[in-house]
Amino acid sequence: MSEANSQQALVVAIDGPAGSGKSSVSKEVARRLGAAYLDTGAMYRAVTFAALESGLDLGDQEAIAEAVRQADIELSVTTEGQRVVVNGQEVSAQIREPRVSESVSAVATNLAVRENLVRRQRAAIEQAGRIVAEGRDTTTVVAPDADARILLTAREEVRMARRGLELNNTQSAQALAKQVSERDAKDSSVVNFTDAAEGVILVDSSDLDFEQTVQAVLATIHQQAGTVAS
Numbered sequence: 001m002s003e004a005n006s007q008q009a010l011v012v013a014i015d016g017p018a019g020s021g022k023s024s025v026s027k028e029v030a031r032r033l034g035a036a037y038l039d040t041g042a043m044y045r046a047v048t049f050a051a052l053e054s055g056l057d058l059g060d061q062e063a064i065a066e067a068v069r070q071a072d073i074e075l076s077v078t079t080e081g082q083r084v085v086v087n088g089q090e091v092s093a094q095i096r097e098p099r100v101s102e103s104v105s106a107v108a109t110n111l112a113v114r115e116n117l118v119r120r121q122r123a124a125i126e127q128a129g130r131i132v133a134e135g136r137d138t139t140t141v142v143a144p145d146a147d148a149r150i151l152l153t154a155r156e157e158v159r160m161a162r163r164g165l166e167l168n169n170t171q172s173a174q175a176l177a178k179q180v181s182e183r184d185a186k187d188s189s190v191v192n193f194t195d196a197a198e199g200v201i202l203v204d205s206s207d208l209d210f211e212q213t214v215q216a217v218l219a220t221i222h223q224q225a226g227t228v229a230s
């Protein structure tokens with residue numbers, strides 16, 4: 001998790017489907033607010049990577065849950081980007097590989113895993129005080145009492161196109177669908193990140209560029225949290 005400055009406490013929770021811009025937009029919004037940044041998805045990815053490396057059967061619910069309970073996970077944001085370390089191994093790049101993206105839902109739909117990671121995420125938020133936390137369930141489960149809660153979304157074809165661009169258009173339409181739509185379908189069996197819960201404001205970035213999306217999210221945070229967001 002990145003370091004915050006000493007300004008007033010502020011908790012911002014941002015959810016959304018794959019490729020909606022949660023990570024990139026939240027990271028920039030956190031920077032502009034002088035807040036820490038928590039990428040909850042990186043935690044699910046890190047434990048999935050560790051399970052794959054250990055050769056565990058992802059369908060063995062108890063073995064996976066126990067491996068996650070034992071896992072040491074460190075997140076930080078550096079000038080080069082986010083740094084993720086699991087069980088002492090730096091895995092920042094590896095956790096973005098297609099094999100992790102394609103397996104992560106199997107781990108994230110394990111309810112004992114969710115219980116453990118949600119507990120760690122709440123502790124990280126509590127410790128930071130001023131923070132932007134993003135994921136699939138931060139507005140509803142991890143931080144339902146956050147000062148500002150936003151569901152960041154975009155139309156499916158826009159999200160696929162963005163992910164394609166990010167991967168230099170090297171992936172087939174089928175591979176992109178696996179990383180975006182199929183993953184969303186699996187994840188939605190345990191978390192609702194398509195409908196805004198009560199008190200959560202929807203920001204649709206389909207027709208906004210990156211800077212416009214950051215501005216829209218900042219305006220929504222100011223609207224919800226008022227002066228603590230200044």
Ligand SMILES: Nc1ncnc2c1ncn2[C@@H]1O[C@H](COP(=O)(O)OP(=O)(O)OP(=O)(O)O)[C@@H](O)[C@H]1O
Nearest residue numbers: 018019020021022023024162166205208209210213
């Ligand atoms: N408003 C925007 N306009 C254009 N590109 C955007 C916008 N928002 C984000 N992007 C780009 O879209 C890509 C996907 O964004 P990002 O990785 O932040 O999404 P995400 O919601 O965190 O996805 P995932 O849940 O799959 O990790 C990135 O390359 C990002 O730079």
Ligand SMILES: Nc1ccn([C@@H]2O[C@H](COP(=O)(O)O)[C@@H](O)[C@H]2O)c(=O)n1
Nearest residue numbers: 040041042044104105108135136137187
């Ligand atoms: N709060 C969260 C965050 C993530 N997940 C699971 O992790 C996967 C990767 O998340 P990204 O944000 O990096 O794409 C995601 O597909 C979910 O399976 C989660 O369950 N809850």
